[in-house]
Amino acid sequence: MRLNPTKKRPFVVGFVGGIAAGKTHFGAALESLGAVRIDADAIGHRVLQDPAVQSRLCELFGDAIVRSDGTLDRKALAACVFGDTPVAKAAKLQLEELVHPRIHALAVAKLQEYQAACEPPVVVVIDAPLLLEAGWAPYCDAIIFIETPFAVRARRALERGWTETHLRDREASQLPLNEKRKQATHVVSGQLDESQVAAYCEDLVAQIEMRSGA
Numbered sequence: 001m002r003l004n005p006t007k008k009r010p011f012v013v014g015f016v017g018g019i020a021a022g023k024t025h026f027g028a029a030l031e032s033l034g035a036v037r038i039d040a041d042a043i044g045h046r047v048l049q050d051p052a053v054q055s056r057l058c059e060l061f062g063d064a065i066v067r068s069d070g071t072l073d074r075k076a077l078a079a080c081v082f083g084d085t086p087v088a089k090a091a092k093l094q095l096e097e098l099v100h101p102r103i104h105a106l107a108v109a110k111l112q113e114y115q116a117a118c119e120p121p122v123v124v125v126i127d128a129p130l131l132l133e134a135g136w137a138p139y140c141d142a143i144i145f146i147e148t149p150f151a152v153r154a155r156r157a158l159e160r161g162w163t164e165t166h167l168r169d170r171e172a173s174q175l176p177l178n179e180k181r182k183q184a185t186h187v188v189s190g191q192l193d194e195s196q197v198a199a200y201c202e203d204l205v206a207q208i209e210m211r212s213g214a
C-alpha cells in the first residue's frame with residue numbers, strides 16, 4: 001500500500017523575540033490565513049494543572065503556590081523562579097526539569113497530528129517563547145525574529161499588568177536577544193500596523209505555497 005505519496009508536509013514557522021515582541025500577534029495573523037498554531041505557553045498552563053505535577057511542585061516550593069481552592073497560583077510560582085538569586089535560578093531549573101519534557105511531548109504530538117492529517121495545514125506556527133532554549137529549532141523550516149524595542153515591549157507588558165522588573169527578570173533568564181536574532185532565518189519589525197502585519201503574513205504564505213507547489 002502506498003501512503004498518500006502526493007501529500008504535502010506543512011511548513012513550520014517558529015516565532016522568536018523578546019517578551020511581548022508580538023509573537024502571538026503574528027501567529028494570530030497567520031491563523032486567520034488558515035495556519036494552525038501550537039501555543040507552548042497554553043500547553044505549559046495545562047501541564048501545571050496535572051495533579052502529579054502540582055504535587056511535585058508543592059514538594060519543591062511549598063504549599064503557598066496553591067490557592068485555598070486547590071488551584072495553582074502561577075503568580076506565586078513565578079515569584080519563586082524568576083529572579084537574579086542563585087535560589088531562584090535553581091528553582092527555575094527544577095520547574096523546567098519537571099514541565100519541559102511534558103510540554104515538549106504534547107507539542108510534538110500536536111505537530112505530528114497536523115503532519116499526519118489527511119489534509120495537512122499549509123503552515124504550522126510554533127509559538128514558544130523558549131523555542132531556541134528548549135531545542136525546538138530543528139522542527140522549524142523558518143524561524144522569524146520579531147524586532148521590537150525594549151520601551152515598546154515594556155509598555156505592552158505594563159498593559160498586561162507586569163512591571164518593568166517582571167519583564168527584565170524573565171527576559172534575563174532567556175537567551176540574549178542578539179543570540180535569538182542570530183539564530184533566526186528571517187527578521188521582521190514588531191511595530192508594523194495591522195495591515196502591514198497582514199500583508200507580511202499573506203506574502204509569507206504565498207511564498208510557502210509557491211515553494212510547495214500548492
Ligand SMILES: CC(C)(COP(=O)(O)OP(=O)(O)OC[C@H]1O[C@@H](n2cnc3c(N)ncnc32)[C@H](O)[C@@H]1O)[C@@H](O)C(=O)NCCC(=O)NCCS
Binds near residue numbers: 078081128134171
Ligand atoms: C512560571 C510560570 C508558572 C508563570 O506563569 P505566568 O502565567 O505568569 O506566565 P506565562 O506562563 O503566561 O508566561 C509568560 C512569559 O513568561 C516567559 N517565561 C515563561 N516561562 C519561562 C521560563 N521557564 N524561562 C524564561 N521565561 C519564561 C515567556 O516569555 C512567556 O511567554 C509559567 O510561565 C511556567 O510554568 N513556566 C515554565 C514553563 C515554561 O518554560 N513555559 C514556556 C513555554 S516553553
Ligand SMILES: Nc1ncnc2c1ncn2[C@@H]1O[C@H](COP(=O)(O)OP(=O)(O)OP(=O)(O)O)[C@@H](O)[C@H]1O
Binds near residue numbers: 021192
Ligand atoms: N504590531 C503590533 N502593533 C500593536 N500592538 C501589538 C503589535 N504586536 C503585538 N502587539 C500587542 O502587544 C502585546 C504583546 O503581544 P504578543 O502577546 O503578541 O507578544 P508575545 O511576543 O507573544 O508575548 P510573550 O513573550 O509573552 O509570549 C499584545 O497586547 C498585542 O496585542
